[in-house]
Amino acid sequence: MNGPPPAAFPAFDVGKRDRADALTIVGLTVAYRMRGRERDVLQDVTLRVKRGEAYGLVGESGCGKSTAALAVLRYLPRNGRVKAGRISIGGQDVASLDADALRRMRANAVSMVYQDPGRALNPSLTIARQVSEAFEASGATAADALARTVEMLRRVRIASPERVMESYPHQLSGGMQQRVVIAMALACNPELLILDEPTTGLDATVEAEVLDLIAQLRAELGTAVLFISHNLAVIGRMCDRVGVLYAGKLVEEGATRDVFARPRHPYTVGLLRCLPSAGRSKDAGRLDTIPGSLPLPGTVTQGCIYADRCKLADERCLRDAPPPYRVAASNGDQMARCHYHERAIDLPRATPDAVSESAAPNRTSVALRARNVSKTFRVGNEQVRAVHDVSLDLAEGETLGLVGESGSGKTTLAKLLLGLLSPDEGATLELDGAALPARVTRRNDAQVKSLQIVFQNPDSALNRAHSVRRLIARSLAKLASLRGAEKEARLQSLAESVRLPERYLGSRTRQLSGGLKQRVAIARAFAGDPRVVVCDEPTSALDVSVQAAILNLLADLQRERGVSYVFISHDLNIVRYLSDRIAVLYLGRIMEIGRAADVFGGPQHPYTEALLSSVPTLGDGAQEKRIRLSGELPSAANPPSGCVFHTRCPRKLGAICEQQAPPDADAGDGHRIRCHIPVEELRALQWAPGPAQLDGTQT
Incomplete structure (x- = not known):
């Protein structure tokens, strides 16, 4: 908080925390100074988080959720200030604390976990050094801090803490990094834990594990939680109370x-x-x-x-x-x-299903065909096979969803299709029935334009120094047939097709919201009339309203232009909505592939079953059939023998799973499942009543 402090600063009293709410905000107004004038980004916000309570804060991007968290911690940027209101943590006024007292508060009373754990960890320091520093900040000696680090890493369900302590952040998965950050946040046994989008970049199973961990630690330690998220289902699962912010x-x-x-x-x-909603598809309407x-x-x-x-x-x-x-x-x-x-109260809370106005596209012709695609990387002295003998067809006007945990090979497979990586010997690629060179540098202009990509983070793909008009025009410049007025007309048509208002064409991308940036990225991808567009997590960082608009846009463009999508996402409800078929990858192998309705409706591979059970959904009893996978994803450098999933499978049969690769069973209508359990038995297992939860052991 800015502004002059009181004449006398009280010391931060840790013992006082037991006698008050964990967080109290009364009449909070926060302003940022922008372009010479102050603008209120939070207005008269009042809320409280009781001791041991979880409070969710939701709303669109830009509504002030993160600003509220930064104000609580007195981390507002230089152009921000608290104009009015009072913030108390454990009964003590945050504005009244001097620098030393503020440091004691941050070290002993409140911690924050950010959306991207990679940015919260120092890449040049080992995990042991970083976590132990958090204990040292609370007054522990160096030796005691290291001992407590091992204990805390075990508490956040890290199976081999001694090995992880010797690692650097880049050597850990996203889920493991997030657990380390949570361990650091809990080092001081805080009264208040602030979570700012802590699971946005995590896959379904890791997200479920992190949420389970937060809930269990909250129950054990009595920690209050302020949970900021645009994922309403996560808030519904985790929080006792919720506040909805709109425009501050x-x-x-x-x-x-x-x-x-x-x-x-x-x-x-x-x-x-x-x-x-669960089970809804694009064919049911926008x-x-x-x-x-x-x-x-x-x-x-x-x-x-x-x-x-x-x-x-x-x-x-x-x-x-x-x-x-x-x-x-x-x-x-x-x-x-x-x-x-x-x-x-009487407004409808769900979009009604509707019959699609356009006829289903003809999906008899194959736009892209891949056969026996593998990719092996050399990492040190090890051979890491990231993709293993994948074959698939992508029909014209079809969306193929790729799902699986981080490290399953989804993005590597997409890069192989795009020609950004070269596959191992023996792979073949075809575009519209013609051979497609493996490397993008050997493809002709028409082939390059035919395969495009939309990234998760448009900031990484768009030059911030260029205007929107120039970014799209540069893609159009590759079309030799377009000149002058025709090129401008095409640019206007592209902007209109992605619902990008003309007033933004002169703007720089840094002036746009996340949803508008993603529309620019989509317009650029469609500039050359592509045959196939790879969408790699294109909506994961967007709030629910912008996400819905982007999904509608992708569905509309597909119907209008017959383009095919390879759609990668951790959000299985989104994959279900947009995809016609779904392929489930595990350690670079396709474990299941089929029509979306069949994959979601069953029978399912045990891995697919576990993924689907991990998805948080709104409504009572949403997690009754939660399946926990035991252990971590095995290393692709040394995959398990037999079925590569057997080390984590809750339905493992025995020695046959450990010794023999499973057959590729036909479940009908192109639905294939790679499992030793017969298809009919899988169907019976998944529909039979039984325990509310599987924990990675045989049932």
Whole structure:
């Protein structure tokens, strides 16, 4: 927090934490100074997190969630300041603490876990040094800190802590890095743990493990949690209460079950409607989105800040800002800043299924064919086979979803198809029936334009110094047939097709939101009329409304242009929505492939079953059939014998799984499962009533 401190600074009293809420925020207003004027990014926010409670904070990107967390820690950037309000941690006013007291508070009372664990870890220091430093900051000696580091790494479910302590961050998987960061955050046994999108980049099984870990540690240590996320299902699973932020204002708050079951603000309803429900596909119709966009900070000075996007808004909403209406709900009080909160309850909370207006595309012709594709890397003295003998066909106008844990070979396979990596000897690639050179440098211009990619992070693929117009125009410049006015018309058409308003064509990408940047990346990928587009986690960093808009856009472009997608994502509900077929990879091998409805509906490979059971969903009993996989993903340099999944399989039969590679069984209609368990037995196992949870042992 900025501004002059009080004349006398109290010392931070750790013992006082037992006598107050973990976090209290009253009337918080935070402003950033931008272009010579101050703009309020948080306005009169009041909330509290009780001791041992988990409180979720949700809303679109730019609504102020991370700003609230930074204000709590007094980590606001130089152009930010607290204009009004009070923040207390354990009953002590954060603004009143001097530098030493603030350091003691951060060392002993509050910790934060960020979205990207890689950025929170020093790449030049071992894990032992970094975790032990966290204990030393709390007053432990160097020897005691190392001993406690081993204990804490075991507590966060790291099986070989001594080995991990000797490692550097880049030698660990994303899930392992996140566990290390959580261990560092818990070193001081904090009263308050702030989690800012801690699972966004993790696959389904690792995400489930991290969430289980947080829940268990919270129960053991009595730690309060402020959980920031755009994943409503994760919030629904993890949090007792939830607050919904919109344009810097807390528009709804209450028990999570009450808010998600009977939301009283139209914005909350809109967020819930954006989610692709379990089992929903693009053939059932478009996903709902929230029309319009967030207002710029400080631009709404009268009336309800959500009025321009609200279906219930009238003259009263434009004239009078709604007060916080409080009503009794099933699990406590529920607050909503809406004049018509009683009517908001009756708004539909799910997008109705609809029959697709366009006929299903003809998928008889194969756009891309891959046969016997393998890729071996040499790492030191080891041979690491990242992709092992993969064969697949991608039909025209079809979406093939690639799923599996991090390290399963999804991105490596995509790079092999794009020609960014060369496959091992014996592989063949074909595009529209013609041989496709393995390396992109040996492909002609038409072949290069035919295969494009949309990355997870558009910032890494777009030059921040160039305008949107120039970025798209450079891709169009490769089309020799386009000149002058025709080229400009094509650029305008591309921008319109990806729903990119013309006013943004002159902007630099650094001036755009994440959703707009992704639209620019998609426009550039489609500039050359591609036959195949690889989408590598294109929506994982986007909030639910922007995510729904991008998924609708990809589905629309596919229907209009007949393009084929290879779609990679950790979010299996998104994969189910967009994909016609799904391939499940494990250690570079396809364990299951088939139509999306068949893969999700069963029978399923035990690995697929575990992946699907790990996906958090809204609603009671969402995790009743959670299957925990034992151990870590084996090394591709030394894969297990027999079935490579047998070391973690909850349905392992015995010696046959350890000694023999499983057959590729036909489950009908092109659905194939690589497993020793017969297809009918798999179907019976997955539909028979049984224990609520499998823990990696035979059932």
